Amino acid sequence: MSDVIFSNQLTEQEKYGHFLKRIEAGEKIEADDWMPDEYRFTLIKLISMHGISEIMGALPEKEWVPKAPSLKRKLGIMAKVQDEMGHGQLLLRVAEDLMKPLGKTREDIMEDLFSGRLKFHNVFHMEAPTWGDAGLIGWLVDGAAIISQTNMLNASYGPYARALKRICAEEVFHAQHGEAIIMALAEGTNEQRTMVQEAVNRWWEALLMFFGPADASTTGTSKQDITIKYRIRTKTNEELRQDFFSKYIPRVLSLGLTLPDETMHFDKEKEVWVYKQPDWNRFKEIIKNNGPKSKDRLELRKTAYIENQWVREALNMAK
């Protein structure tokens, strides 16, 4: 409260200076604190995209929930996808608080998703045609998510940092769930091994894209400088991608699987993984909702939204 009164007596410039000092000192910014518009807008974009990606991310796995091949796997994947929806809910609540001063609500987030203004993560535009893909999503997509989210655990925005803490803890279970599916397949019959290898081949490029382009020169825009400036994250996209390689390439190879990139190797002198760049033009197209499954999944989400319109109206009446 004293902070609010104090801020009211300051010029915008002074407020900005005070704000920067706070985040540089490692203080957490809370929903009702003063923050520069650029910070607010960056967070809204980042967190609503993260939240909606969790929700859209449930859809490729949803395909496999009813089909999971044993009771144990059925229970595992049901729990996993439920967690993802829970993360989506948690994050949308964080985004809603940030949007409140702008007079925007969750309805706006949904509308923005349907109109294409709000993007969701590139990996969730891809096809998941086999049970191997269901395992691979848990193992490597969630594995990549852990790496990029751990990078923001100390984010200057308190509500996001706290949400991420819980999300990361659950993602670790997801990666284990995915790894267990993959191990069973990799140690299984020839058909099962082929299933995993094909899933790896299919997802490799999308996994490279997951971390985003190394810099703005690749795709024209990049928010990573702003998010680093405001202490929302610490590492660059490329650093995260390298961390992913270091953690997962040895594991993929140890299962007797191969990577669909013959140039891939670790340069010991420079201490970096050398790899074939994904097609970044394709990336731009995918996140513009022109990926292989973008339209289908948006359509599914939209159908459910329209079919349940009467329920939301009934609930509003009851309020």
Added chain:
Amino acid sequence: MKMVDVKPMNKDYQSSLISLLYQLADDDFILAYRGSEWLGLAPHIEEDVAFSSISQDTMGHAAMFYQLLSDLGEGDVDDLAHARPAKVRKNAILLEMVNGPGHYLSKPSYDWAFAVVRNYFYVQAKKVRMESLKNSSYDPLANAALKVNMELYYHLLHWKTWFVQLMQAGGEARKRMEDAIHRVWDDFAGVLSLGPLGKELATFKIIESENILKGKWKQSMKPVFDSVNLLMPEEFGTQSGDGRKGVHIKDLEDALLTLREVYQTDPAASW
């Protein structure tokens, strides 16, 4: 699979017990499957989280009941859940019915009113059974019922809240709910049925009689119905047939094709 020592038992006792376990397991299994099709399609995100949690519990209960069957020598739990053809399944037909027109991956025109009514009425019936089974003469089932019953408290609260809220909303919601209620009445006797060995089940004190359980169901629903101005019907129907006797509709065949799609590519493989 863990092996459990089952004491030798009277043949008639065992066959009645097994017939009940199949009903319990198959009911939960198919309804949890229908619940899993709703994933990502519920009216709002909070509901998606809650509903999928309930479906997961329900699938867990099915797994417990299949395990009890397996302990009695009926075979592997995953084979019991995935491989058995429709004609030997003992779930009530009401629970296998599709959520609505369309497919869970394409143009699902799912009916939330039907979901609420079917689940609420079913969970209450399941609750009545579990309460009774806590005193079952078959200890392993009494123990399972105790565990299941604890989770049902939340399931029941959840569906009751939806039921009352939508019934009281009036207008389109009320109309949709009443339509759904009539559909559910038409086949609800199938849910309350204990199958062809119902009498033996009561005689062996495995569970109370069908009539007693039906009375308890009505008794617990009556105050809720009164609060939303809904009349309790005298009788319920089995319009689509008696699932307890292995009679089923095409909806179940279609569901089985989906839920065993991966399993049947190699039932012997480890997944």
